[in-house]
Amino acid sequence: MKNARTPSTDAPLTWKQRLNALRNLPRFFGLVWQTSPGIMLANGILRIARSAIPVSTLYVGKLIIDQVVLLLRNGGGATAGGSTSAMTWLWELVAIEFGLALFSDGLMRVINLMDSLLGEKFANFTSVKIMEHAASLDLDQFEDTTFYDKLERARQQTTGRTVLLSQVLGQVQDLISMGFLAVGLMTFNPWLILLLLVAVVPAFLGESYFNDRSYTLMRAQTAERRELDYLRYLGASDETAKEVKLFSLSRFLIDRFQALSDKFYIDSRSLAIQRSTWGTVFSLLGSLGYYSAYVVIILRAVHGQLSIGDLTFLAGSFRQLRSLLEGILTRFTSVSQGAIYLQDLFEFFEIKPRITRVAHPRPFPKPIREGFTFEDVGFRYLHSERWANRHLSFTLRPGERLALVGENGAGKTTLIKLLTRLYDPTEGRILLDGVDLREYDPDEVRRQVGVIFQDYLRYQMTMAQNIAVGNILHKEDRQLIETSAEKSLANLLAERLPGRYDQELGRRFRQGVELSGGEWQKIALARAYMRDAQLLILDEPTAALDARAEYEVFQRFSELTKGRTAVLISHRFSTVRMADRILVLDKGEMVEMGSHEELLEKDGRYAELFHLQAQGYR
Ligand SMILES: Nc1ncnc2c1ncn2[C@@H]1O[C@H](COP(=O)(O)OP(=O)(O)OP(=O)(O)O)[C@@H](O)[C@H]1O
Numbered sequence: 001m002k003n004a005r006t007p008s009t010d011a012p013l014t015w016k017q018r019l020n021a022l023r024n025l026p027r028f029f030g031l032v033w034q035t036s037p038g039i040m041l042a043n044g045i046l047r048i049a050r051s052a053i054p055v056s057t058l059y060v061g062k063l064i065i066d067q068v069v070l071l072l073r074n075g076g077g078a079t080a081g082g083s084t085s086a087m088t089w090l091w092e093l094v095a096i097e098f099g100l101a102l103f104s105d106g107l108m109r110v111i112n113l114m115d116s117l118l119g120e121k122f123a124n125f126t127s128v129k130i131m132e133h134a135a136s137l138d139l140d141q142f143e144d145t146t147f148y149d150k151l152e153r154a155r156q157q158t159t160g161r162t163v164l165l166s167q168v169l170g171q172v173q174d175l176i177s178m179g180f181l182a183v184g185l186m187t188f189n190p191w192l193i194l195l196l197l198v199a200v201v202p203a204f205l206g207e208s209y210f211n212d213r214s215y216t217l218m219r220a221q222t223a224e225r226r227e228l229d230y231l232r233y234l235g236a237s238d239e240t241a242k243e244v245k246l247f248s249l250s251r252f253l254i255d256r257f258q259a260l261s262d263k264f265y266i267d268s269r270s271l272a273i274q275r276s277t278w279g280t281v282f283s284l285l286g287s288l289g290y291y292s293a294y295v296v297i298i299l300r301a302v303h304g305q306l307s308i309g310d311l312t313f314l315a316g317s318f319r320q321l322r323s324l325l326e327g328i329l330t331r332f333t334s335v336s337q338g339a340i341y342l343q344d345l346f347e348f349f350e351i352k353p354r355i356t357r358v359a360h361p362r363p364f365p366k367p368i369r370e371g372f373t374f375e376d377v378g379f380r381y382l383h384s385e386r387w388a389n390r391h392l393s394f395t396l397r398p399g400e401r402l403a404l405v406g407e408n409g410a411g412k413t414t415l416i417k418l419l420t421r422l423y424d425p426t427e428g429r430i431l432l433d434g435v436d437l438r439e440y441d442p443d444e445v446r447r448q449v450g451v452i453f454q455d456y457l458r459y460q461m462t463m464a465q466n467i468a469v470g471n472i473l474h475k476e477d478r479q480l481i482e483t484s485a486e487k488s489l490a491n492l493l494a495e496r497l498p499g500r501y502d503q504e505l506g507r508r509f510r511q512g513v514e515l516s517g518g519e520w521q522k523i524a525l526a527r528a529y530m531r532d533a534q535l536l537i538l539d540e541p542t543a544a545l546d547a548r549a550e551y552e553v554f555q556r557f558s559e560l561t562k563g564r565t566a567v568l569i570s571h572r573f574s575t576v577r578m579a580d581r582i583l584v585l586d587k588g589e590m591v592e593m594g595s596h597e598e599l600l601e602k603d604g605r606y607a608e609l610f611h612l613q614a615q616g617y618r
Contacts, residue, residue, distance in 0.1 A: 017340070018208070018333075018336040018339075018340075019336070021336050021339035021340040021342070021343060022335075022336060022339050023339075024339045024340075024342040024343055024346060025168060025335075025339055025342075027342075027346065028161075028164070028168075028339070028342050029168075031122070031125070031126070032118065032122055032165060034125070035118070035121045035122045035125045036117075036118055036121050036122075039114050039117060039118045039121075040118065042114060043111060043114045043115065043118065043169060044169070046107055046110060046111050046114070047111060047169055047170075047172065047173040048173070048176060049107060050104065050107045050108065050111065050173060051173045051174070051176035051177040051180070052176075052177075052180060053100060053103070053104045053107075053177075054177050054180070054181060054320055054324075055177070055180035055181050055184055055317070056100055057097060057100050057101070057104070058181075058184070058312075058313050058316045058317055058320070059184070059313060060093055060096050060097045060100065061097065061309075061312060061313065061316065062307075062309035062310060062312060062313035063093050063309060064090065064093045064094060064097065064309075065307075065308050065309040065312055066307050066308065066309030066310075067086065067089060067090045067093060068090065069307070069308050069309070070086065071086055071087070071090065074086075115165065115166040115169070116162075118165060119161075119162030119163075119165055119166065120162070122161065122162060122165060123161065123162050126161065126345070127155075129349070130151075130154055130155055130345075130348070133348065133349055133351075134151065136353055137351060137353045138353050138354055138355045138422070138423070139417070139422045139423065140381065140382050140423055141351065141353070141354075143381070143382065144382050144383070145223070147351065148226070149222045149223060149226070150344055150347060150348050150351075151348055152222065152226055153222060153341070153344040154344050154345045154348040161338065161341070161342070161345075163338070164334075164335065164338035164339070164341075164342070167331050167334060167335050167338065168335055170331065171328060171331050171332070171335060174324050174327060174328050174331075175328060177320075177324055178321060178324045178325065178328070181317045181320055181321045181324070182321060184313070184317050185314065185317045185318065185321065188306070188310065188314055189296070189297075189300075189314075191296075192293050192296065192297075192314070192318060195289050195292055195293045195296075196289065196293070196318065196321055196322060196325065198285075198289050199285060199286045199287075199288070199289020199290055199293075199322055200286060200289070200322060200325045200326050200329060201329075202282050202285050203279075203282035203283065203285070203286055203326060203329070203330075204326070204329030204330065204332070204333075206278045206279065206281075206282050207279075207282075207329065207330045207333050208332070208333040210271070210274070210275040210278070211333040211334060211337050212333075213271055214268075214271060215337055215340065217267055217268070217271065221264060221267075224260055224263075224264075225264075227260065228257065228260050228261065228264075231253050231256055231257045231260070232257065234249075234253055235250060235253045235254065235257065238507055238508060286322065286326065289322070290318065290319065290322055293318050294315055294318070297311055297314045297315055297318070298311065354424070355421060355422075355423075355424055355442055356442075357441050357442060357443070358438065358439055358441075361439065361440050361441035361444070362435055362439050362440050363444075364432075364440055364441070364444045364445065364447075364448050365432065365433045366534070367398065367534060368398040368432065368433060368534055368535075368565065369398060369433050370395075370397075370398070370433045370434055371395050371396050371397040371398045371400070371432075371433070371565065372395065372396040372419060372430060372431070372432055372437075372535075373394075373395045373396075373430070373431040373432075373434075374392045374393055374394050374395070374396075374428070374430055375393055375428050375429050375430070375431065376391055376392070376393050376427070376428035377389060377391075377392040377393070377418065377425045377427070377428035377429065377430060378390045378391065378392070378425060378426050378427040378428055378588075379414055379418055379423060379425050379426050379588075380426045386588075387426075387588050388411045388414040388588050389411045389414050389415055389418065389425075389588045389589075390588045390589050391428075391589055391590070392415065392428070392589070392590055393428075393590070394583060394590060394593055396419075396565060396567065397565070398534075398565055399563055399564065399565060400565060400566075400580045400581060401558075401561060401565075401566045401567075401568070401578070401579045401580045401581075402565075402566070402567050402568075402579055402580065402581050402582070402583060403567075403568050403569070403570065403575070403576040403578075403579035403581070403582045403583070404416075404567065404568070404569045404582075404583050404585060405569075405570075405576055405582055405583070405584050405585070405606060405609065406584060406585035406586060407586070407609075410585040410586055410587065410588065411585050411587070411588035411589075412539070412569045412585055413453070413454070413539055413569070414588070415585070416451065416453075416537055416539055416567065416569070418430060419449070419535075419537070419567070420445065420446060420449050420451055420537070421437060421438075421442045421445050421446070424438065432445075447531065447533075448533055448534050448535065449533050449534070449535045449536075449537060450470065450527075450528040450529070450530070450531050450533035450535070450536045450537065451528070451536075451537040451538075451539070452524050452525060452527060452528045452537070452538050452539065453539045454539045454540040454569075456521075456524040456527075457469075458505070458506060458520050459505070459506070460504075460505065460506035460507075460508040460509055460512060461504070461505065461506075462499070462501065462502050462503060462504055462505065463490075463493075463494055463497065463499075463500070463501050463502070463503050463505055463523065464478070464481050464501040464502060466505055466523050466524075466527075467481045467484055467485055467490070467523060467526040467527055467530060468481055468530065469527055470484065470526065470527025470528060470529070470530030470531060471527075471530035471531040474530065478501070480530060481501065481526075481530070482494075482501070483529070484526040484527070484529035484530045485501075485523075485526045487525075487526065487529040487556060487560055488522050488523070488525035488526040488528075488529060488553065488556075489522050489525075489549065489552060489553060489556070490519075490522040490523050490525070490526045493515070493519050493522060493523070497513060498513070499513075505523075518545045518546060518549060521545060522545070522549070522553075525538070525553065529560070533564075534564060534565060535564070535565045535566070535567070536561055536564060536565070536566045536567075537566070537567045537568070538557070538566070538567075538568045538569070539568075539569045540569050540570055540571065550572070550574075550575065551574075554575055554578055558578060572613075573609075573610050573613050573614070576596070577596040579596070580595065581593060581594060581595055582594065582595070582596060582599055582606060584599070584604075584605050584606045584609075586605060591604070591605050592604050592605055592606055
């Protein structure tokens with residue numbers, strides 16, 4: 001991650017940082033171009049056409065006034081001889097101005113339409129890209145809060161980037177308009193340009209200063225804003241309602257929400273007040289500059305150096321130039337602001353997964369011959385001092401059923417995550433058939449392993465889809481889905497549901513049916529049977545099942561995993577004893593390994609835990 005390029009959260013942005021951020025724009029437009037080259041090109045051409053309109057309109061206006069003055073001087077349009085052609089010319093000019101106004105209006109509408117179409121396409125395009133990139137990253141990157149903030153900022157600004165798009169395009173258009181107007185103004189009096197700058201530059205500097213401060217504020221609040229979203233979710237979601245009600249948490253949550261949002265309000269209020277005060281001062285300065293220029297122009301007109309048409313043209317040009325320049329400078333700060341936000345997006349795209357595919361991965365062994373060997377494996381979570389696993393050395397033999405036993409936090413789930421390459425070991429290595437697991441394609445490893453974690457997801461989808469997620473490539477294979485359900489006993493549930501396998505589950509959308517914890521678990525278990533995996537891993541798969549269901553599930557599991565390697569984590573010894581071997585973990589380290597009988601005979605930690613549980617049943 002290139003954190004060095006990200007401005008720090010407490011210092012306002014320097015000009016250099018602003019200009020640096022502009023370097024993101026070409027890449028941004030590259031992406032926009034990728035989204036829709038046709039609309040982008042048409043948009044550019046129309047904007048160039050539109051930028052010539054202000055100066056043209058003013059010039060035609062000048063010609064009209066001069067023509068009227070000429071006609072008046074010649075005794076009035078109706079009476080003067082030879083004035084018919086002058087009148088015709090006058091009406092032609094009016095028609096041209098009218099045409100220009102219509103054309104300008106039409107162009108603006110088409111441009112706005114294109115901006116919004118392009119913006120929407122781009123927002124969808126980046127959202128998809130963000131999702132795709134997020135999918136390629138490692139689990140531990142998601143568990144890192146700085147990463148999460150970055151992802152959140154990248155995600156939140158999808159709509160902001162749509163605005164940036166029209167701002168940058170508008171900027172280019174206005175710059176060209178200004179060029180035309182400035183040429184006109186300078187041919188009359190170059191000093192007027194100087195007055196213009198005096199009128200506008202302070203406003204610009206003020207604007208950029210306050211933009212810096214609001215960006216800094218926004219950035220400093222990222223983590224708290226995330227908390228605000230979380231509180232909002234806790235306070236009003238179907239998943240949390242039960243507990244929030246029972247524990248009467250709503251007041252506690254609302255107060256916390258209120259305190260946080262009040263803090264945001266106070267911070268933003270003082271900034272908004274300062275901004276508005278200074279804004280008034282700068283705008284006064286601007287008016288002063290404008291009226292000084294106006295006086296210069298009027299004096300020259302009175303002395304006969306300028307025609308009345310010139311006067312209106314120049315005054316109009318000056319007024320328009322001022323508002324364009326102001327617009328451009330103000331927009332510059334928000335464009336560079338937007339460009340800095342883009343940095344968040346690009347930095348997010350630059351985060352690379354560490355668990356990568358080697359250039360020439362080895363084919364996954366079919367069948368596995370020697371098994372998985374842990375060689376002094378240790379693992380520490382990011383930012384954690386403690387080792388979640390340490391000094392693990394053992395072999396998971398092919399065809400063996402291994403149970404992992406240990407108290408809460410002993411490192412059982414972590415060991416599974418290492419085995420499935422969700423993480424790579426911090427030290428030591430894991431071999432599969434004598435070759436480092438990192439030499440295989442991680443996707444292939446995950447395909448060959450069927451794993452159900454204790455915190456499996458309850459998808460708010462149909463029952464069939466809930467099972468199919470175990471092997472999404474076969475989502476249409478009804479036969480496979482139904483046999484998997486039979487293996488996990490979820491088929492009995494399907495028979496009871498009104499919509500059978502097509503029944504929507506969960507209450508979030510449509511007419512879903514909510515299930516009990518054990519029912520959900522059977523569905524999750526079916527996912528493991530969806531793939532013809534060589535290694536099956538169940539992490540506390542039966543915790544929510546009743547005694548009979550648990551017995552049946554394990555009877556089946558034993559039959560179904562015959563000849564396949566299986567790892568189970570369970571706190572129930574009735575389940576654990578079915579395994580061929582048991583690995584006992586304590587504080588991340590292996591303390592014992594052996595069959596149920598061997599370990600009882602040894603009378604060590606396993607025997608102690610076993611007797612403790614058995615006592616509870618006596
Ligand atoms: N994502 C994480 N980030 C940081 N630390 C973690 C993370 N997940 C687990 N830990 C820590 O690692 C240690 C081992 O956790 P693990 O989930 O492997 O235990 P476990 O044996 O599966 O526990 P349980 O029986 O409660 O499921 C714990 O001390 C836990 O606090």
